[in-house]
Every structure is written in structure tokens, then in C-alpha cells.
Amino acid sequence: MIALINPKSANWGFRVPNSLLTLGAFLEGRYDYTIIDENLGVNAVNKLAKLIQNGLKYIGITVMPAMQLRGAYSISKEIKTRFPEVNIIWGGYFSSMHPNTVLKSPYIDFVLKGHAEYSFIELLDSLEGKPGAKALSQIAGLSYKSGDTISHNQKAEPIDPDLIPRLPYHKVDVDKYLNFGKTYLGPRTIGYHSSVGCPFLCGFCAVAGIYKGKWLGRSAELTASDIIFLKEKYNIGAVEFHDNNFFVAEKRVYDFAKAVNGLGIGWWGEARPDTVMKFSDETWQMMADAGCKMIFYGAETSNDELLKLMHKGGTQNAQTLLDLAEKSKKYGIVPELSFVLGNPTDNVTRDIETDLKFIKKIKAINPAAEIVIYTYSPVNFEDSEMSLAAKLKGFDYPKSLEEWVSPKWQNFDLRKNPLTPWLKPHHFKMIRNFEKTLNAYYPTNSDLKIKGWKRSVLKLLGSWRYKTDFYTAPYEIMLTQKLLKYRQPEIEGFAQS
Ligand code: B12
Ligand code: SF4
Known part of the structure; x- marks a missing residue:
């Protein structure tokens, strides 16, 4: 046993x-x-x-x-x-x-x-x-x-996901997981993994460190047949694709969407902005028709130079993000954009301010866009310039498990406190105060409890600060946040894609 x-x-x-x-x-x-x-x-x-x-x-x-x-x-x-x-x-x-x-x-x-x-x-x-x-x-x-x-020993290669048999769901009480609560995607949400790795090598990402640019996808047919099975056997209402990068291959996405179209399932996955911006209008329409409600994207930053330092690769730049905001609005698929602020650059304050202004530009184009703000936490990816830059600036990892499980490093893991010496407390405050104001002025759609008058109160509270760019000490917003128990738009986003 x-x-x-x-x-x-x-x-x-x-x-x-x-x-x-x-x-x-x-x-x-x-x-x-x-x-x-x-x-x-x-x-x-x-x-x-x-x-x-x-x-x-x-x-x-x-x-x-x-x-x-x-x-x-x-x-x-x-x-x-x-x-x-x-x-x-x-x-x-x-x-x-x-x-x-x-x-x-x-x-x-x-x-x-x-x-x-x-x-x-x-x-x-x-x-x-x-x-x-x-x-x-x-x-x-x-x-x-x-x-x-x-x-x-030498590394184990990931296996072809088509060789993975249907998961032994009978070994767990699936209902207990599905009854956990309705999500923005629908009732009875299940997590599913349809591919491994990612073809990119972003210097801040654990996935790149492990897969070194390799991506393998389960076929659209097998993926769809698993989802249809889960619908028939467990009556699932929604799927979160936990793949690091679900949308790598346009044909796979199109074929999958076509196969589940009409099942009444809402779904979510992670993508790169530049990849989906190359998808045809027909694919976008099929995704929307088939229940794709929200996509999580690694927006990272509006600074194109910094994107290069991050080894983001592909063709992503600030303009891609603005175009994506527009396109997503047209098809009614909410873009969940994750930014990574507090990177090891020569002018941290300037770079944070530029990104905060850019986020407002995105919101002006597509108010439904969800913004998730992380602070840069180095990952153990020795050959990247970012890891090297972090080490040169005095960052290092704990040397024992006891240290890793201390509260200080737990906060690092949760990206609450990156412990990077170049990010000063005032930078941290600047980011968090902006975030609080933003989430009041634009309450997240994925928090199903914040509806009607609660939304109006929040909007009113955030309004003057947001419009005048005054984010310091937002105590009234913090108090309302406590009273209404609303949350930041980060729960749907698992990885940095
Ligand atoms: C689902 C998920 C979650 C779920 C967990 C759901 C659950 N089961 O209850 C939730 C939302 C809770 C979660 C939380 C967090 N997560 Co998470 N999560 C994932 C996600 C999206 C999928 C994991 C998964 O199911 N993979 C599918 C399986 C099949 O693959 P796998 O896990 O790699 O397993 C294979 C091998 O790793 C290995 N293996 C795995 N376990 C074991 C065990 C044994 C004994 C053996 C032999 C082998 C083995 O064999 C498996 C089969 O080949 C991954 C990203 C990803 N796409 O993998 C991130 C990921 C694992 N999470 C990550 C992080 C950082 C977190 C958080 C710490 C922080 C955050 N802000 O997201 C939080 C922790 C929350 C907390 N309070 O502590 C990071 C880890 C990066 C790192 N530096 O290590 C990842 C990689 C996302 C990312 N790209 O940054 N997460
Ligand atoms: S950040 Fe996203 S695109 Fe970059 S390597 Fe990680 S999963 Fe791939």
C-alpha cells in the first residue's frame, strides 16, 4: 500500500x-x-x-x-x-x-x-x-x-499527455470538490490539466526553469472526451484549465471548443497575449460560443525593455496588451491580466509608476478586464539574467526547510513579500494602495458576492482617488473591504502565464 x-x-x-x-x-x-x-x-x-x-x-x-x-x-x-x-x-x-x-x-x-x-x-x-x-x-x-x-540523476522528460489514461476519479470524493462553491465560470467547477510545460523561457517563471521550453498538449479529442465524461458522470458546470499555457496551439483550441460547444460549460485557461492575438476571428468566436468566459494572461509590464530582460520572448509588447483589451471586449471574454512589478531595474519607482498608469489605460479600454498585481519574486532559474540580477543585488534562497517554512519565507512564496532588497517599503505601499483603489473603483466580476448596492458604494469610494491619482493611505477603502469582505481578483489566476 x-x-x-x-x-x-x-x-x-x-x-x-x-x-x-x-x-x-x-x-x-x-x-x-x-x-x-x-x-x-x-x-x-x-x-x-x-x-x-x-x-x-x-x-x-x-x-x-x-x-x-x-x-x-x-x-x-x-x-x-x-x-x-x-x-x-x-x-x-x-x-x-x-x-x-x-x-x-x-x-x-x-x-x-x-x-x-x-x-x-x-x-x-x-x-x-x-x-x-x-x-x-x-x-x-x-x-x-x-x-x-x-x-x-538526470532529468525525467515529461510524457506525451495523450498517454495518460483517464484519471482515477473514483479514488476521491469528486462531489466534495465540486460542491466547494460556485465560481464566476459556473457551478460545480473542476480543475483539469490538458498539457505540460510551455514553449517559452521567461526568466521569472518556475515553469520555464523546469520544462526548458518544452510543451506537449493532450489532443483536442481526448481533452474534450474527458470533459464530456466529467459532465455526464459528475455533472460539472465549469472547468478551470490549470495548464501553464492552454492556448499554445490554435487548432487544438478551436477543435476542443467546437467539441464542447453546446454542453453549457464555462471554462477558463491561461494564455500569452501575443499567442491569442494571432488567433483568427473564427477561433475567437468559437471560444466565446463554447463557454470560454475568462482567460488569464501574463501581461507582466508595459515596459518593452523590461520584457526583454524578463526573457518574455514572442512578440508581446505594450501595444499587444492594449489590442488584447479591445479584442476581448469584442468577444465578451474577460481578460485577467497579471502584472509583475518591482523588478530589479535601475529605477524601480519610475517603472512601477509607468505600469500603474498603463493599467488605467487598459481599464479605460475594457473596464471588465481584471488586473492582478504580483511583485517580482526570484525563482531558482540559474541561467536567466533576472536571477543573476537578483543575486547581484543581494538576494539568496534559504538553505534549510526550517527557514523555508518560517513566516518570512511563506510570505515570499505567496508573493506577498518578495524579500528583494531593491523593493523598499514605500514601493510596496505604492503598489498595494493603488491596487486597493483600483479594486474599489472596479470591483472584480469574479467575486459573486459583490453585486448591486455594494458595487455602487465601492465605486463611489474609489472614484475620487482613482480620478485624481491620489492613492496614499486609503483607510476608508480598507475599512469597507473588511466590512464587505470583497476580494482581490487573484483567485482565478494560478500561474504567471
Ligand atoms: C492547481 C494549482 C494550485 C491550486 C491547488 C489545487 C489543489 N489541488 O488543491 C491552488 C489554487 C490552491 C494553488 C495555490 C498556490 N500555488 Co499553485 N498551482 C496550481 C497549478 C495551476 C496546477 C498544479 C497541477 O495540478 N498540475 C497538474 C499535475 C498533473 O502536474 P504536477 O503538479 O506538475 O505533477 C506532476 C509532477 O510535478 C510530479 N509530482 C507532483 N506531485 C508529486 C508527488 C509525488 C510523491 C511524486 C513522486 C511526484 C509528484 O508528478 C506529477 C505527474 O507527473 C500549478 C501550475 C501548473 N500548471 O502546474 C500551480 C503552481 C504549482 N502553483 C504555484 C504557486 C506559487 C502557488 C502558490 C504558492 C502561490 C500563488 N500565488 O499561486 C499558492 C499556494 C497557496 C497557499 N495558500 O499556500 C507555482 C509553483 C512555483 C514554484 N516556484 O514552485 C505553480 C507552478 C504556478 C506558477 N507557474 O507559478 N495552486
Ligand atoms: S510566464 Fe507563461 S509564457 Fe512565460 S514561461 Fe511561464 S508559463 Fe510560459
Whole structure:
């Protein structure tokens, strides 16, 4: 028996644990396994302690930064201290980016970096001593330790998504995830992953660091057939495509949209502005007709020079974003534009101010556009100029898991406080005060609780500040935010695309 653990990943929402279901799809018929999801209120340690008494030897934990990392660390620490013979295996983005730091901890035995559909089984076969099993040193993507030495094997290549069988949804209580609440996209929203990687190499993005410009998509036919299955079996009403870049191939998007047109499903995905601006009007129309309600874009900045420093690639520039705002308005597909401010440039204040003005320009063209503002947090992407610039300016990562799970670094992970020495408190205030005013003057459409009079009150409050560019100390807005409990438009956006 193997236990796959999804430590709690957020306070405000969760979706079916696709990372673990994907591993499960390959374990089916080979190893007996169970999925334990702390997002559903289960205490993983208690469950694991019982399973270990009944012979459980292997625990696989999926680890994203922040809250999930904290949970993964405390589960591993408690289990390893009480049951040192159990093997603890970490996978997922955090461990893939920081395998040395993870394995320096006495509580984790193995890290599988990147995609692990096959390597997880190879590791289990090897530990079980199955005939013909590979030696640890031959398993792609594996990092392991012997004594004080940590070894890293060559990288595991992502597999063709068409080879992934339909996920074993029967292993989780799908209804519990679907009943989590109505989203802007519709009722009973499910998360689905239809491609891996991304063809671009943006210097601030964890995806680029892991996939190095590789993208592989599940065919439109298989993707649509899974969605139709989910509609028939679980009556889903909406889909969030969690792909890093769902819209890479126009034909795949068109064919998928055509196949689900008429099902009455709302959907959302992540795209690059320059890619979709090259789509034909026919594709845009098909997307709109088939229920595409909102698209998340990595707008990043209006500074074309900075885009080059970011290695954004493609043909994206400030004009692309203005054209995109216009086009999205025409087809009624809300653009959710994510900006990254506070980059390591020679004039941080000027660059932030320029972007804030630009955001107002976008809103003037398309008031429905949602704006998400992140502050630049370096990712472990050694060959990028941005990472180098960050290091030269005095930034470095924690060297232990204990430090990573401290409140200071948890805020870094959540992009609340990037801890970059060039971003001073006044920069931070400037960004957050603007954001508060913007979200009052234009309350987000995706917050279903803010309707009618609440919207009017907020708009009125934000109005004079927004029109006079005076954002300092917006206490009245902060108080209203507390009273009305409205939120920033960031929940629909998972990644920086
Ligand atoms: C869905 C999602 C979420 C959901 C989680 C939903 C859930 N299950 O409950 C929510 C919304 C909660 C979330 C939150 C956050 N997320 Co998130 N999230 C994603 C997203 C979009 C999809 C993950 C997914 O399901 N992938 C599908 C599966 C099939 O792929 P996979 O996870 O890579 O799994 C494979 C391998 O990694 C490996 N693997 C994974 N787990 C395990 C476990 C074991 C044991 C093994 C052996 C292998 C293994 O094998 C799998 C199959 O090959 C990714 C981006 C992406 N497209 O992957 C970001 C992503 C993982 N998130 C990220 C981040 C930063 C966050 C946040 C910390 C911050 C934020 N502002 O978004 C928050 C944390 C919130 C908190 N309070 O702590 C980053 C991580 C980057 C990094 N530097 O490490 C990503 C990559 C987005 C990005 N591009 O920046 N997220
Ligand atoms: S930021 Fe978006 S486009 Fe750039 S590498 Fe990451 S996922 Fe791809």
C-alpha cells in the first residue's frame, strides 16, 4: 500500500488533486494506493499512523510552495520521527526546484523531480527489490542520499499527455470538490490539466526553469472526451484549465471548443497575449460560443525593455496588451491580466509608476478586464539574467526547510513579500494602495458576492482617488473591504502565464 498525500494548499479554495490522480493513473493495477487530501479536513498524520500499523511503507507527498510546503514538512517530520522505517518521497514544484535543501532534512528520503508518472513506479519497484528493477542511480529525475552525499540523476522528460489514461476519479470524493462553491465560470467547477510545460523561457517563471521550453498538449479529442465524461458522470458546470499555457496551439483550441460547444460549460485557461492575438476571428468566436468566459494572461509590464530582460520572448509588447483589451471586449471574454512589478531595474519607482498608469489605460479600454498585481519574486532559474540580477543585488534562497517554512519565507512564496532588497517599503505601499483603489473603483466580476448596492458604494469610494491619482493611505477603502469582505481578483489566476 502507498499513501499519496495532498497537504492543505490554500484556505480559500481547492480542486481535485490532479498531481496525485495523475500518479494514481499509473499506479492502477500495479500497486495498491490511497489518496489523503488535507484540504477535505482530514488529518493526514492520524490516518497515516493507522495505515503504517497495517503495513504502509511508502508515503508520497506533493509539495507546492507556501502553505502546502508547511504541511508537507510537518507531516514528514512527525511521521519520520515516530516511524523512521517508512520511506518519505517528495514530488511537485517545490521539491523539483530545491532538491538539495529538501534532502538535507532528515525527514525526507527521496525527491522525484519533474514528471514522475514512470519514475515513481521505478522507485517503488527498486525499493521493493522487484526482479529487473532499476538501481536508484538509473531512475530519471531521482535525487537521493547515501550517508552525507546527495546524488541527483538526470532529468525525467515529461510524457506525451495523450498517454495518460483517464484519471482515477473514483479514488476521491469528486462531489466534495465540486460542491466547494460556485465560481464566476459556473457551478460545480473542476480543475483539469490538458498539457505540460510551455514553449517559452521567461526568466521569472518556475515553469520555464523546469520544462526548458518544452510543451506537449493532450489532443483536442481526448481533452474534450474527458470533459464530456466529467459532465455526464459528475455533472460539472465549469472547468478551470490549470495548464501553464492552454492556448499554445490554435487548432487544438478551436477543435476542443467546437467539441464542447453546446454542453453549457464555462471554462477558463491561461494564455500569452501575443499567442491569442494571432488567433483568427473564427477561433475567437468559437471560444466565446463554447463557454470560454475568462482567460488569464501574463501581461507582466508595459515596459518593452523590461520584457526583454524578463526573457518574455514572442512578440508581446505594450501595444499587444492594449489590442488584447479591445479584442476581448469584442468577444465578451474577460481578460485577467497579471502584472509583475518591482523588478530589479535601475529605477524601480519610475517603472512601477509607468505600469500603474498603463493599467488605467487598459481599464479605460475594457473596464471588465481584471488586473492582478504580483511583485517580482526570484525563482531558482540559474541561467536567466533576472536571477543573476537578483543575486547581484543581494538576494539568496534559504538553505534549510526550517527557514523555508518560517513566516518570512511563506510570505515570499505567496508573493506577498518578495524579500528583494531593491523593493523598499514605500514601493510596496505604492503598489498595494493603488491596487486597493483600483479594486474599489472596479470591483472584480469574479467575486459573486459583490453585486448591486455594494458595487455602487465601492465605486463611489474609489472614484475620487482613482480620478485624481491620489492613492496614499486609503483607510476608508480598507475599512469597507473588511466590512464587505470583497476580494482581490487573484483567485482565478494560478500561474504567471
Ligand atoms: C492547481 C494549482 C494550485 C491550486 C491547488 C489545487 C489543489 N489541488 O488543491 C491552488 C489554487 C490552491 C494553488 C495555490 C498556490 N500555488 Co499553485 N498551482 C496550481 C497549478 C495551476 C496546477 C498544479 C497541477 O495540478 N498540475 C497538474 C499535475 C498533473 O502536474 P504536477 O503538479 O506538475 O505533477 C506532476 C509532477 O510535478 C510530479 N509530482 C507532483 N506531485 C508529486 C508527488 C509525488 C510523491 C511524486 C513522486 C511526484 C509528484 O508528478 C506529477 C505527474 O507527473 C500549478 C501550475 C501548473 N500548471 O502546474 C500551480 C503552481 C504549482 N502553483 C504555484 C504557486 C506559487 C502557488 C502558490 C504558492 C502561490 C500563488 N500565488 O499561486 C499558492 C499556494 C497557496 C497557499 N495558500 O499556500 C507555482 C509553483 C512555483 C514554484 N516556484 O514552485 C505553480 C507552478 C504556478 C506558477 N507557474 O507559478 N495552486
Ligand atoms: S510566464 Fe507563461 S509564457 Fe512565460 S514561461 Fe511561464 S508559463 Fe510560459
